[in-house]
Amino acid sequence: MNLTLKVWRQKDARSQGRLETYQAANVLADMSFLEMLDVVNEELIAKGGEPIAFDSDCREGICGTCSMMINGIAHGGLRGTTVCQLHMRHFHDGDTIVIEPWRARAFPVIKDLVTDRGAFDRIIQAGGFVSVNTGGTPDANALPVGKTEADRAMDAAACIGCGACVAACKNASAMLFVSAKVSHLASLPQGRAERERRVLNMVRVMDESGFGNCTVTGSCEAVCPKEISLDFIAQMNREYGQAILKNSGPRQSKGGD
Amino acid sequence: MKLDAKIPSGPLAQKWDRHRFEMKLINPANKRKFDVIVVGTGLAGASAAATLAELGYNVKAFCYQDSPRRAHSIAAQGGINAAKNYQNDGDSIYRLFYDTIKGGDFRAREANVYRLAQVSVNIIDQCVAQGVPFAREYGGLLANRSFGGAQVSRTFYARGQTGQQLLLGAYQALCRQIGLGTVKMFPRAEMLDLVLVNGHAKGIVARDLVTGEISAHAADAVVLATGGYGNVFYLSTNAKGCNVTATWRAYKRGAAFANPCYTQIHPTCIPVSGDHQSKLTLMSESLRNDGRVWVPKKKADNRPPGQIPEEDRDYYLERKYPSFGNLAPRDISSRAAKEVCDEGRGVGPGGRGVYLDFADAIGRIGEGAVRERYGNLFDMYEKITGENAYQRPMRIYPAVHYTMGGLWVDYNMMSTVPGLFVLGEANFSDHGANRLGASALMQGLADGYFVLPYTIGHYFASEKQPKARPDQPEFKKVIAEMETLTKKLLAVNGRRTVNSFHKELGGWLWEKCGMARNESGLKELLQKIPALREEFWKNVKVSGENGELNQNLEHAGRVADFLEFAELLVLDALERRESCGGHFRTEFQTEDGEAKRDDEHFAYVAAWEYAGAGRPPVLNKEPLDYEEVHMSTRSYK
Numbered sequence: 001m002n003l004t005l006k007v008w009r010q011k012d013a014r015s016q017g018r019l020e021t022y023q024a025a026n027v028l029a030d031m032s033f034l035e036m037l038d039v040v041n042e043e044l045i046a047k048g049g050e051p052i053a054f055d056s057d058c059r060e061g062i063c064g065t066c067s068m069m070i071n072g073i074a075h076g077g078l079r080g081t082t083v084c085q086l087h088m089r090h091f092h093d094g095d096t097i098v099i100e101p102w103r104a105r106a107f108p109v110i111k112d113l114v115t116d117r118g119a120f121d122r123i124i125q126a127g128g129f130v131s132v133n134t135g136g137t138p139d140a141n142a143l144p145v146g147k148t149e150a151d152r153a154m155d156a157a158a159c160i161g162c163g164a165c166v167a168a169c170k171n172a173s174a175m176l177f178v179s180a181k182v183s184h185l186a187s188l189p190q191g192r193a194e195r196e197r198r199v200l201n202m203v204r205v206m207d208e209s210g211f212g213n214c215t216v217t218g219s220c221e222a223v224c225p226k227e228i229s230l231d232f233i234a235q236m237n238r239e240y241g242q243a244i245l246k247n248s249g250p251r252q253s254k255g256g257d
Numbered sequence: 258m259k260l261d262a263k264i265p266s267g268p269l270a271q272k273w274d275r276h277r278f279e280m281k282l283i284n285p286a287n288k289r290k291f292d293v294i295v296v297g298t299g300l301a302g303a304s305a306a307a308t309l310a311e312l313g314y315n316v317k318a319f320c321y322q323d324s325p326r327r328a329h330s331i332a333a334q335g336g337i338n339a340a341k342n343y344q345n346d347g348d349s350i351y352r353l354f355y356d357t358i359k360g361g362d363f364r365a366r367e368a369n370v371y372r373l374a375q376v377s378v379n380i381i382d383q384c385v386a387q388g389v390p391f392a393r394e395y396g397g398l399l400a401n402r403s404f405g406g407a408q409v410s411r412t413f414y415a416r417g418q419t420g421q422q423l424l425l426g427a428y429q430a431l432c433r434q435i436g437l438g439t440v441k442m443f444p445r446a447e448m449l450d451l452v453l454v455n456g457h458a459k460g461i462v463a464r465d466l467v468t469g470e471i472s473a474h475a476a477d478a479v480v481l482a483t484g485g486y487g488n489v490f491y492l493s494t495n496a497k498g499c500n501v502t503a504t505w506r507a508y509k510r511g512a513a514f515a516n517p518c519y520t521q522i523h524p525t526c527i528p529v530s531g532d533h534q535s536k537l538t539l540m541s542e543s544l545r546n547d548g549r550v551w552v553p554k555k556k557a558d559n560r561p562p563g564q565i566p567e568e569d570r571d572y573y574l575e576r577k578y579p580s581f582g583n584l585a586p587r588d589i590s591s592r593a594a595k596e597v598c599d600e601g602r603g604v605g606p607g608g609r610g611v612y613l614d615f616a617d618a619i620g621r622i623g624e625g626a627v628r629e630r631y632g633n634l635f636d637m638y639e640k641i642t643g644e645n646a647y648q649r650p651m652r653i654y655p656a657v658h659y660t661m662g663g664l665w666v667d668y669n670m671m672s673t674v675p676g677l678f679v680l681g682e683a684n685f686s687d688h689g690a691n692r693l694g695a696s697a698l699m700q701g702l703a704d705g706y707f708v709l710p711y712t713i714g715h716y717f718a719s720e721k722q723p724k725a726r727p728d729q730p731e732f733k734k735v736i737a738e739m740e741t742l743t744k745k746l747l748a749v750n751g752r753r754t755v756n757s758f759h760k761e762l763g764g765w766l767w768e769k770c771g772m773a774r775n776e777s778g779l780k781e782l783l784q785k786i787p788a789l790r791e792e793f794w795k796n797v798k799v800s801g802e803n804g805e806l807n808q809n810l811e812h813a814g815r816v817a818d819f820l821e822f823a824e825l826l827v828l829d830a831l832e833r834r835e836s837c838g839g840h841f842r843t844e845f846q847t848e849d850g851e852a853k854r855d856d857e858h859f860a861y862v863a864a865w866e867y868a869g870a871g872r873p874p875v876l877n878k879e880p881l882d883y884e885e886v887h888m889s890t891r892s893y894k
Contacts (some may be wrong), residue, residue, distance in 0.1 A: 011805070012805060012806075028531055028533060029643075030530040030531055030533075030642075030643075031531070031533045032535070032641075034535065035533045035534070035535045036533075038533070038535055038756075039533055042754055042756060042757075044800075045754050045755075045798060045800050045809060046752075046754060046798070048798075048800075049800070050800055050801055051800060051808070051809055053806055053808055055323065056497060057322060057327055057329070057496040057497055057498050058327075058329060058331065058332045058496040058497075059496070059497060059535060059536045059538075060332055060494075060536075060538045060539075060637065061637065061640075062331055062332050062418065062420075062421055063322075063327040063328075063329070063331050063332065063496065064326070064327060065322065065323065065327050078640075080636070081640060085637070085640045085641070086640075087640065087641065087643070089643055110467055110806055111805065111806040114806060116323070117323060117324065118323075118324070118444070120324065121324050121325075121326070121432065121435075121442075121444075124326075124428075124429060124432045125432040125433070125435045125436035126436060127436075128429055128432060129387070129388075129429035129430060129432055129433040130386065130387050130388045130429070131433060132383075132386045132387060132430075133308075133311040134304070134307070134308040134311060134383060134430075134706045134707070134710065135379070135383070135706075135707075137379075137382045137383050137385070137386035138382065138386070139382055140341070140381040140382045140384075140385040140391075140399055141341075141343060141398050141399055143385075144393075144396060144397025144398055145393055145397050146393075146395075146397050147393050147394065147395050147397070150390055150391070150392070150393040150397075153388070153390040154390040154392075154415060154416060154422075157390050157415075157422060157425065158416075158418060158421075160421070161324065161326055161327075184388065184390065185388050188388050188390065190385065190386055190387070190388045191388045
């Protein structure tokens with residue numbers, strides 16, 4: 001099939017970007033979307049042009065690196081699918097496809113379709129962990145965890161941190177991402193000891209990073225490649241409310257920790 | 258070069274305990290005086306960086322990805338082994354040790370493997386404490402499944418996303434330290450070279466992938482956890498960015514490279530669909546617990562699989578290896594698939610594929626139970642191929658997946674360059690000539706959580722080396738070299754793309770140095786690779802400039818190193834005139850086509866030493882002395 005691509009090109013964070021048009025000829029149904037872009041890039045390089053910069057790594061839908069808006073939809077609109085797993089059999093000969101980077105203030109564009117998602121790492125650094133050092137942990141079977149709880153934790157933990165939820169949200173909210181980690185760890189007994197300070201600290205950094213708030217439109221869930229449920233946002237709100245009510249905000253260490 | 262593996266004396270089971278006691282310690286207050294650079298943030302790198310920081314060291318961690326959470330450990334699907342014997346099915350540390358040694362075709366170092374089996378149990382405890390959501394039974398205890406090359410169920414898993422969940426555990430531990438200020442993280446940064454001062458590893462030169470800035474970082478020790486070199490084959494199950502650069506540059510600075518010819522070809526990957534293919538996708542080996550592998554008995558039988566009756570099917574793994582059946586180890590299963598396809602009995606486009614059939618399992622336990630176990634894998638298969646594997650068998654074919662070879666390390670994980678430690682897939686130490694399923698995750702975390710944190714302290718306490726500074730002449734010299742190299746790549750301005758070189762190199766290696774190798778093919782490669790390398794430096798076209806995000810330039814640097822490294826891989830394959838594990842030389846096989854090992858002449862680790870540009874590398878041999886295990890012919894029949 002032959003396609004027309006309108007691709008966002010932007011030299012760097014400071015430059016103005018624009019959509020440019022390219023022709024993708026002889027695209028095969030078995031190609032992934034990124035392989036189609038690889039072919040376009042090979043032609044661009046051969047002709048002395050600049051290839052389109054886009055992020056990808058594992059190309060099997062798990063690392064969360066690939067990230068682009070296709071016709072205005074994060075990852076292209078195939079349910080539960082990252083763009084690296086989106087294949088060209090879902091497009092038709094003659095289609096025009098608009099390709100843009102994630103759009104959110106907290107994810108500035110680095111170049112073309114590549115954005116800086118460092119804010120997600122900073123949120124995890126604020127509290128998305130269980131504070132245990134290596135060694136000295138109890139036997140793994142010492143503390144039984146019900147299958148339902150463990151499954152729920154796994155449902156939340158499946159988040160790949162790609163940022164599609166933010167890109168899809170009209171408020172550029174990161175609530176689905178943050179709530180997935182909060183819910184994963186709050187669902188397990190190992191994570192409960194610090195559940196309050198975790199949610200307070202993570203939400204604080206989320207707000208500081210420039211993400212908007214959730215107005216429950218559900219657009220995040222619709223594009224999430226791991227189909228993380230909106231329920232987790234409800235769980236996070238509950239965790240947050242409890243933490244506020246217990247007034248156990250981020251405690252200042254007085255030493256001796 | 259003198260290879261001293263520094264294996265502690267004493268009985269196998271007591272070596273590690275004794276060694277831990279005998280190693281020197283650094284007192285807690287002094288640890289903060291030491292800086293450690295960790296390159297790579299997969300399971301090995303992230304676990305090492307987090308643990309070292311917890312102990313009090315100052316850590317700088319580097320990864321080429323935009324976040325440490327994206328390292329390719331994340332793609333491991335099936336699980337992680339540990340000798341917990343939770344299933345009461347006869348597992349033990351000794352059995353895991355023995356299975357790993359045997360699975361590696363008696364080409365791994367006994368003492369390292371035993372230690373790996375010992376600390377495997379701690380890994381599971383650690384990960385559970387971090388909140389890794391392993392699969393559980395209704396009673397609340399951990400679930401296990403079986404994996405290739407083992408007859409016990411010792412594999413722990415988190416749906417089909419075990420690598421992801423373990424990596425997130427390590428990443429979260431790392432994030433906690435970043436938040437505490439004990440680790441400084443450098444994402445989107447690629448190590449270009451290693452810097453030595455007085456013969457000790459004292460830092461690295463790295464390129465900031467966003468700005469192009471090439472800068473020096475000094476430390477008291479350098480840890481490489483940069484993964485394997487499978488992408489030398491172009492098509493592999495590795496992530497697109499995986500590369501050999503860090504380990505190759507370390508080799509050129511004096512670190513011996515061990516057993517580069519040991520590459521693992523995984524039997525269950527989705528077959529190649531066309532010339533555009535950019536990478537291959539693995540279907541977890543756990544599928545072989547319930548799937549049956551077969552091809553038609555007759556050549557070129559083009560009937561749809563459902564219309565081929567039982568009597569016309571050849572379940573060749575079950576036929577040839579009745580006791581392990583579909584769970585035969587990876588090297589054996591891969592070779593068997595190649596064999597039936599070479600006979601013209603392969604299925605799918607090009608005849609390079611075999612069926613992995615779930616019809617029996619669906620009949621036995623129902624589609625729902627199969628979906629519960631493997632749903633995400635079936636979904637992934639459908640996304641890529643457009644076929645529904647609940648209704649027709651999957652088509653699979655072997656693909657390059659893992660590399661057992663890597664930088665040579667002693668028992669302390671230190672390379673032949675003092676102060677340079679190598680962890681995980683980047684080293685050679687634990688898997689011999691073939692790795693068993695669910696053992697890569699085990700090794701990465703063992704090295705990072707439980708081995709390096711002890712041994713690195715011993716190095717610091719034993720070697721009182723002066724502090725290095727990044728403005729020293731040694732660093733400036735390497736920066737200048739790297740800037741020159743980058744300019745040179747951009748200046749060629751030829752007519753061929755970087756990718757076309759990579760693809761050509763990879764295709765040759767797959768053809769002549771893949772699942773089956775022979776002398777004439779390897780010698781042919783030794784002629785062709787230098788010529789391709791020469792052409793690369795005359796005719797490659799790298800777009801853009803250095804002072805920006807330039808993915809084409811990144812790829813060019815990596816391919817330039819692959820073009821050098823490939824020659825060493827082929828040379829090693831040529832020198833090893835035997836078949837063992839993933840290294841199958843067609844000249845050395847038994848009458849029924851099994852690998853024929855030669856313990857008399859080849860029971861050694863081949864550690865290659867760089868001898869300078871244009872000079873042949875020097876082969877050093879570390880003999881494999883087995884104190885505990887008797888080297889036997891590996892049989893899974």
